[in-house]
Amino acid sequence: MENRLTKLFREKRENLLNVYFTAGFPELESTGVVLKTLEAAGADIVEIGMPYSDPLADGPTIQQSNTVALRNGMSIKKLFSQIEAVRPELEVPIVLMGYLNPVLQFGIERFCEEAARVGVDGFILPDMPLHEYEEEYQPLFLKYNLSVIFLVTPQTSEDRIRKIDALTNSFIYLVSSASTTGNKVGGDAKQVQYFQRIQDLNLKNPKLIGFGISDRSSFQLACKYAEGAIIGSAFIKIIQQPENLEENIRGFIREVKAPEAVSA
């Protein structure tokens, strides 16, 4: 099965930039603008956060964006219609990230069906148990040609990493350190050792490093040990102000990707 994600990884396996933003933030109708600007600015993957009242794995910046988005009236249903409206103009792979409860209330089959219909390529559902995916949801995700992305942390055992690698067909989300989103990647010896250890496992799926990637130097560091990286909280800070949204996004992405642009 092929979707925009798997196609991307067939064609490109280095310096991949995945940018996370919260749907409906800073304003309800920002979603489409942010999506379009990110693709134009050169993001390789876009990860859209579905806001939740209780985002357990997120630090203060993303929590706050979730609160604002919910106050703006954001919902899964609304998000699907926003994606549908801009999808024809876009090529970039879209991944939805969110907590399981709102998805279960929406209905998991209906969620997959709608996601596929509007052009979503995969999901990250951090609190979905691995065994539940295997036993219940996998056939559904396959039916709708949706990739599933699992997290790996410094504490995840090798057995479990191999199992995750076998279960997914897109990428592995390498959590940079024991932390919620938004903490800095320091690149200290322990962290580098962890990245190295994962690299040496020779997994079949590419790895994107996330949590704490905030700028050019942390992006470059991540790209040394993995096929790419995910920027979340730092990008949320960039789009906090609705004024000059597009300009700010372009400036930020240009800066993060600078060396590539220079060598090209």
Place this chain on the structure above:
Amino acid sequence: MKYSVDERGYYGNYGGAYIPEMLYPNVEELRQKYLEIIYEPAFQEELQGLLRDYVGRPTPLYWAKRLSEKFNAKIYLKREDLAHTGAHKINNTVGQILLAKRLGKTRIIAETGAGQHGVATATVCALAGLECVVYMGKIDTERQKPNVARMQLLGATVVPVTSGSQTLKDATNEAIRDWISNPEDTHYIIGSVVGPHPYPDMVARFQSVISEEVKQQLLEKEGRANPDYVVACVGGGSNAAGAFYHFLDEPEVKLVAVEAAGHGVDTGFSAATSVLGTLGIIHGSKTLLMQTDDGQIVEPHSISAGLDYPGIGPMHAHLWETGRAKFYSITDNEAMEGVVMLSRLEGIIPAIESAHALAALHRMELKPTDVVVLNLSGRGDKDLATIINYLDNIEKPHGEQTN
């Protein structure tokens, strides 16, 4: 036992472990080891010793004569209010601190609502010489001030939580985030039968000492181990789980779970999860949960901080679904009347949480021959400010009740 947890961590349709990968190694380690550790003879010996000499167990089973007269039934109070630190919460924290030491952990975190679990955790951390950080909603730090002072005196750091509803739900979120960031040295002592498996079962086992004692005590006093009713309040449900535990498979014992209706179940200011909740996921567990149609968690309300929670433990969701327990919801006002009633009738000032269980006696159709065991989960000292404020307001005409 068909009401106990199954090997996959579920009570019927409820339970499981819905946690991000960052928590998986810690929760999995607990799952693999908790039963083995808890039932090791050396662990049991240490635990039983502490429960006896430090906590002051067994707590009395007290025949409340004037209360019995009022309701025309034979009512016993299980005096968890007399346990060290003033509530049942210590039964669980004593157990978990011994477990944490065996897991080699050096730092303890906890969430707290009323502050009773925070105090009970700070207490056992002082006892064990371990660092203690307690997350508490900012609103709760204000309405349970004496408990904040107690925790600090015991050497704990109290972190006021300003996200979301600033009560128990968000304190729990913040504790979970701390655990994500400190996976290696830290053990999270959850204060109720909530959270991912194995927490609900582990906490229920530590609290089950309540019903174990009741059985013996009732046999001595009544010549029978089983009462007609066991009544307990339910926030997350740990005191109820402990009070019900050894009666779950005794069908002649009717189990009564009492939730907080807040201003009333239809007012939008309530914490009556069995009435207002639907199947969902909260704090890593699939259970009944107060939520919007979009699956966003709703902010609850109760005058009692310990019941101000939008979910219930998965065991109770199962007891509700199967009809094994009957659920009542009691308003803030009814609970406060319960506080005054027990104070005046028996000379016992109950926690506002426990007063919800007392108020439910009015709803139950009791016969003179009925033997009722009501779990008096805690004492009311911590609630004095709220109680005084309430009494001041009702004495004034048009007085609006406040927190």
